[in-house]
Amino acid sequence: MKTTNAKEQQRIAIVGAGPGGLTLARILQRHGIKAVVYEREPSRASRQQGGSLDIHHDTGQKALREAGLFEEFKALARYEGQDFRLLDKTGKIYLDEIAESNEGDRPEIDRGTLRELLLNSVDSDCIHWGHNLIQAIPLENGMHELRFENGHVDHVHLVIAADGAFSRIRPLLTDSVPEYTGLSMIEFYLDNAGIAHPEIAAFNRRGKLFALADHKGILGQLNGDGRICVYLAFQIERDWLDTCGIPFDQPEEVKRQLLQHFNDWDESLKNYIRAANGPMLPRRIYMLPVGLKWIHKPGVTLIGDAAHLMSPFAGEGVNLAMRDAMEQALSIVQHSDVNKAVEAYEEKMYAYSSKSAEESDANLKLIFSDDAAAKLMDLMNQYHDHP
Numbered sequence: 001m002k003t004t005n006a007k008e009q010q011r012i013a014i015v016g017a018g019p020g021g022l023t024l025a026r027i028l029q030r031h032g033i034k035a036v037v038y039e040r041e042p043s044r045a046s047r048q049q050g051g052s053l054d055i056h057h058d059t060g061q062k063a064l065r066e067a068g069l070f071e072e073f074k075a076l077a078r079y080e081g082q083d084f085r086l087l088d089k090t091g092k093i094y095l096d097e098i099a100e101s102n103e104g105d106r107p108e109i110d111r112g113t114l115r116e117l118l119l120n121s122v123d124s125d126c127i128h129w130g131h132n133l134i135q136a137i138p139l140e141n142g143m144h145e146l147r148f149e150n151g152h153v154d155h156v157h158l159v160i161a162a163d164g165a166f167s168r169i170r171p172l173l174t175d176s177v178p179e180y181t182g183l184s185m186i187e188f189y190l191d192n193a194g195i196a197h198p199e200i201a202a203f204n205r206r207g208k209l210f211a212l213a214d215h216k217g218i219l220g221q222l223n224g225d226g227r228i229c230v231y232l233a234f235q236i237e238r239d240w241l242d243t244c245g246i247p248f249d250q251p252e253e254v255k256r257q258l259l260q261h262f263n264d265w266d267e268s269l270k271n272y273i274r275a276a277n278g279p280m281l282p283r284r285i286y287m288l289p290v291g292l293k294w295i296h297k298p299g300v301t302l303i304g305d306a307a308h309l310m311s312p313f314a315g316e317g318v319n320l321a322m323r324d325a326m327e328q329a330l331s332i333v334q335h336s337d338v339n340k341a342v343e344a345y346e347e348k349m350y351a352y353s354s355k356s357a358e359e360s361d362a363n364l365k366l367i368f369s370d371d372a373a374a375k376l377m378d379l380m381n382q383y384h385d386h387p
């Protein structure tokens with residue numbers, strides 16, 4: 001695959017080796033365009049990569065096809081992970097969907113497995129681990145100076161921020177900052193669930209289980225490594241995780257106090273809390289303003305969460321990050337001027353990402369409203385009738 005001489009001389013840096021940054025590096029590489037990827041983590045093995053992600057047909061899967069990785073993805077994906085159960089706090093079942101094997105538009109893959117797939121596909125010498133970007137400074141000639149915590153400095157024609165929710169590059173383009181969505185979560189795992197907790201594993205099935213009531217939720221999801229990842233969700237004021245008095249460094253006491261918060265929930269649901277092992281991690285969920293745009297500036301742009309952080313309730317975050325990567329890469333391939341390529345990507349991205357951000361915001365409000373299980377059932381039935 002060919003590229004122009006002018007483009008070969010352009011130095012492109014991608015900051016962040018998450019799903020967005022890696023997909024971008026991979027697709028550029030397939031078209032003969034080199035980019036350097038800077039990642040703050042010290043090595044590919046340095047962090048647990050978290051839970052399972054559903055990869056959508058028209059976005060994440062499309063990007064994987066463009067990256068030449070779809071067949072490998074298909075072999076790793078868990079189509080049965082599309083099982084979905086919806087309950088209220090009494091244990092009443094509203095939806096009980098069993099997925100067909102190798103069918104469906106949204107198969108699951110563990111975040112760590114997806115990252116390995118992408119990492120193995122890019123030239124290893126293009127990824128610079130242990131490079132924590134501190135600052136990006138616009139220079140008079142339209143280039144940017146990138147400064148890293150370890151003292152490294154680079155000058156690039158284009159810097160693409162794929163550095164996630166709290167991007168260090170975003171302030172060059174907009175004053176908008178992520179705002180608290182009103183939702184706080186506590187994340188924990190049930191290791192080796194099929195063997196250690198067969199009753200919970202059977203109850204949870206092979207995919208996701210949502211139990212919703214009283215502006216709270218117990219959300220369970222089987223991962224490919226046999227763990228069930230659980231989020232306890234609370235629609236609550238921002239400071240609650242600090243003021244609730246739960247000592248998050250003492251897991252047994254955390255369990256005791258959390259069981260009190262769910263004391264009138266069905267035993268089958270409280271069992272998720274009783275069976276937790278390992279750390280119990282508090283986290284707040286943030287979002288950028290829906291429909292965020294900025295005035296185009298030469299030599300810098302954003303993809304993924306850096307551009308349009310949203311709550312996880314449209315299941316779009318990783319899919320949009322990968323679609324952005326695809327659109328940005330193909331635009332660079334198609335335009336001889338990288339700034340024209342960035343502008344074209346940005347205009348396209350604003351249109352599709354704002355729709356997902358609206359959907360995600362509406363879903364979050366619905367999922368934690370009164371009678372949430374019944375309302376979510378109606379919404380999902382409408383979706384099945386008119387996808």
Ligand SMILES: Cc1cc2nc3c(=O)[nH]c(=O)nc-3n(C[C@H](O)[C@H](O)[C@H](O)COP(=O)(O)OP(=O)(O)OC[C@H]3O[C@@H](n4cnc5c(N)ncnc54)[C@H](O)[C@@H]3O)c2cc1C
Nearest residue numbers: 016018019020040133163164304305312315316317318321
């Ligand atoms: C609880 C929860 C559940 C979720 N569930 C889903 C789901 O089911 N489906 C879905 O689609 N999405 C889900 N998401 C969202 C999804 O995880 C993100 O949208 C997606 O990971 C965004 O990809 P990204 O590449 O833009 O950023 P990230 O995955 O955040 O990657 C950013 C990378 O940049 C690196 N980095 C950050 N700062 C710097 C710096 N200064 N210098 C160098 N490197 C840096 C980070 O170490 C990281 O590797 C969920 C999110 C949360 C919080």
